[in-house]
Amino acid sequence: MRAAGRWREVLAPVLLGVVALLAWQATVIGLELRPFVVPSPTAIGEQLVDHAAVIAAASWSTARNAFWGLVIGVAVALLAAAVSAAVRVVDEMTAPLVAAAAVVPIVALAPVLYTMFGANAQTARVVVAAIVSFVPVYVNTLRGLRTVTPVHRDLMRVYAATRRQATRVVTLPGALPFFFSGLRVAASVAVISALVAEYFGGPVDGLGKAITSAVSSSNYPLAWAYVVGAVVIGLVFFCATLALERGVLHRGNLRQRP
Amino acid sequence: MSATAPTSRSARSGPVEPVGPPDGSAATAAAAAVEVRGVSRRFASRSGDVVALSDVDLTVRAGEFVSLIGPSGCGKSTLLRLIADLDRPTGGELTVFGRPPHVARQNHDFGIAFQQAGLLPWRSVRANVELPLELHGTGRAARRARAAELLGLVGLADFADHRPDQLSGGMQQRVAIARALAESPSLLLMDEPFGALDEMTREHVQTELLRLRAESGAAVVFVTHSIPEAVYLSDRVVVMSARPGRVREIVPVALGSAGDRTEELREDDQFFDRVRAVREALHGTDPADGTARGVDQR
Ligand SMILES: Nc1ncnc2c1ncn2[C@@H]1O[C@H](COP(=O)(O)OP(=O)(O)OP(=O)(O)O)[C@@H](O)[C@H]1O
Numbered sequence: 001m002r003a004a005g006r007w008r009e010v011l012a013p014v015l016l017g018v019v020a021l022l023a024w025q026a027t028v029i030g031l032e033l034r035p036f037v038v039p040s041p042t043a044i045g046e047q048l049v050d051h052a053a054v055i056a057a058a059s060w061s062t063a064r065n066a067f068w069g070l071v072i073g074v075a076v077a078l079l080a081a082a083v084s085a086a087v088r089v090v091d092e093m094t095a096p097l098v099a100a101a102a103v104v105p106i107v108a109l110a111p112v113l114y115t116m117f118g119a120n121a122q123t124a125r126v127v128v129a130a131i132v133s134f135v136p137v138y139v140n141t142l143r144g145l146r147t148v149t150p151v152h153r154d155l156m157r158v159y160a161a162t163r164r165q166a167t168r169v170v171t172l173p174g175a176l177p178f179f180f181s182g183l184r185v186a187a188s189v190a191v192i193s194a195l196v197a198e199y200f201g202g203p204v205d206g207l208g209k210a211i212t213s214a215v216s217s218s219n220y221p222l223a224w225a226y227v228v229g230a231v232v233i234g235l236v237f238f239c240a241t242l243a244l245e246r247g248v249l250h251r252g253n254l255r256q257r258p
Numbered sequence: 259m260s261a262t263a264p265t266s267r268s269a270r271s272g273p274v275e276p277v278g279p280p281d282g283s284a285a286t287a288a289a290a291a292v293e294v295r296g297v298s299r300r301f302a303s304r305s306g307d308v309v310a311l312s313d314v315d316l317t318v319r320a321g322e323f324v325s326l327i328g329p330s331g332c333g334k335s336t337l338l339r340l341i342a343d344l345d346r347p348t349g350g351e352l353t354v355f356g357r358p359p360h361v362a363r364q365n366h367d368f369g370i371a372f373q374q375a376g377l378l379p380w381r382s383v384r385a386n387v388e389l390p391l392e393l394h395g396t397g398r399a400a401r402r403a404r405a406a407e408l409l410g411l412v413g414l415a416d417f418a419d420h421r422p423d424q425l426s427g428g429m430q431q432r433v434a435i436a437r438a439l440a441e442s443p444s445l446l447l448m449d450e451p452f453g454a455l456d457e458m459t460r461e462h463v464q465t466e467l468l469r470l471r472a473e474s475g476a477a478v479v480f481v482t483h484s485i486p487e488a489v490y491l492s493d494r495v496v497v498m499s500a501r502p503g504r505v506r507e508i509v510p511v512a513l514g515s516a517g518d519r520t521e522e523l524r525e526d527d528q529f530f531d532r533v534r535a536v537r538e539a540l541h542g543t544d545p546a547d548g549t550a551r552g553v554d555q556r
């Protein structure tokens with residue numbers, strides 16, 4: 001029964017995908033659409049197979065930037081959220097900065113950053129991904145650290161728990177789900193921003209660069225094949241954070257703290 | 259019951275100035291569990307001050323079960339929070355086992371159960387019960403044994419590894435009571451702990467509480483809205499009136515010790531008699547002061 005449910009869960013979307021691809025193929029052939037409008041799935045597939053190595057290399061380059069950006073952004077966000085939660089003044093001072101970071105399209109900074117860090121280095125892309133992923137993690141984690149229910153606060157006081165104990169026992173576990181919802185957002189925007197930042201300059205590797213150059217040489221199926229690479233990276237990042245969240249939250253639920 | 263109780267109560271309670279008797283035992287000779295002297299609590303608010311409690315006097319003897327009953331907003335929770343040092347009075351004085359409430363709190367002299375169970379949802383039922391022991395430095399093995407014992411007492415031995423959200427409201431409440439009992443406190447503070455339970459479960463848990471209390475000999479301050487519950491459980495029922503919150507009358511119940519009270523008592527004439535007495539006190543026609551009613555005015 002449960003296995004059947006599992007299968008349906010996996011099979012249904014796969015089936016839908018296959019149907020959609022068939023419909024796509026039929027439309028392209030039936031209407032004789034030109035490749036610059038939209039290439040057929042088989043054309044894209046051909047390119048994927050023929051250029052597997054370059055596509056993988058480009059994907060890897062973008063994924064690496066997104067990953068380090070995400071790691072740095074998350075680390076800084078966690079540190080900053082911890083400080084802001086502990087020291088009110090810091091929070092009040094940094095609030096406008098964070099709000100600015102949230103509304104300013106950071107990728108627009110990319111050209112400036114390329115000048116700053118040198119156009120041959122990946123640094124600018126990593127920095128963009130880091131700033132962009134910082135914001136959701138910081139905002140969510142800080143909210144989580146602030147959200148201690150009154151009854152739990154009373155409980156810690158009644159038990160004369162030290163600040164450290166209260167943090168370990170109540171505040172941190174309560175903030176974890178908030179952190180993970182921030183992380184999930186951060187993971188997808190890190191990939192997007194690392195890729196888009198490539199459009200503004202820097203070294204010639206990476207998916208963003210590959211897509212623009214494929215388009216400018218009118219090789220539309222290849223451009224689409226690179227897009228498939230971008231989709232795959234996005235999915236990998238999303239699934240990885242989801243797995244991490246499930247793993248940590250589930251373990252936390254039942255773990256006996258030493 | 260007290261076999262695995264923590265032995266070093268005051269030794270590990272964080273940055274606390276050493277206070278009380280050197281052995282750190284809770285009940286000093288003859289000290290009342292709770293002593294409330296002329297206590298007032300006024301809340302300042304934009305739309306004028308609210309007098310939650312006005313000049314309240316109350317003594318709860320060691321081992322005594324006292325219920326607080328009264329209309330909503332009469333300050334029952336406020337009084338309980340003052341005793342637990344979750345709040346400070348604006349006038350008057352309180353002591354818990356002869357010491358200021360904050361000292362009693364640092365000494366872990368009391369356990370508390372709120373209206374909400376207030377379990378930590380990310381911990382197993384067992385880890386929730388172990389929480390106070392863990393915070394106060396009891397070793398792992400002793401903690402586990404104590405939690406197992408307590409979960410057995412509240413009839414949840416099979417649920418030790420469940421998460422709180424897998425339990426019904428009444429079961430969660432019993433976990434909270436087990437947690438409050440974890441350190442075998444000499445004083446138990448309970449704020450409408452059975453408020454969310456259905457009548458059947460409620461009666462069952464009441465009987466359980468009586469049994470637990472008979473075994474532990476703890477004093478209990480118990481807030482409730484139910485007259486039969488107050489009468490069934492208590493040695494004395496404190497009837498309060500609202501705006502400002504005052505003690506209107508204290509009705510002695512005297513239906514025997516906790517260990518002697520059984521389900522049959524609920525059908526007893528004496529029981530109905532006391533229920534009537536509390537109801538009359540509650541709906542009393544003389545709200546200014548409840549004097550000259552022929553009842554104990556302690
Ligand atoms: N933190 C607070 N700030 C302002 N007013 C408060 C606060 N806590 C309680 N009060 C006021 O004090 C009064 C007594 O509140 P309390 O919660 O003690 O009542 P209660 O007897 O427990 O009522 P209930 O039976 O509904 O739980 C109420 O009028 C309430 O509005």
Ligand SMILES: [Mg+2]
Pocket residue numbers: 334335336449
């Ligand atoms: Mg209340």
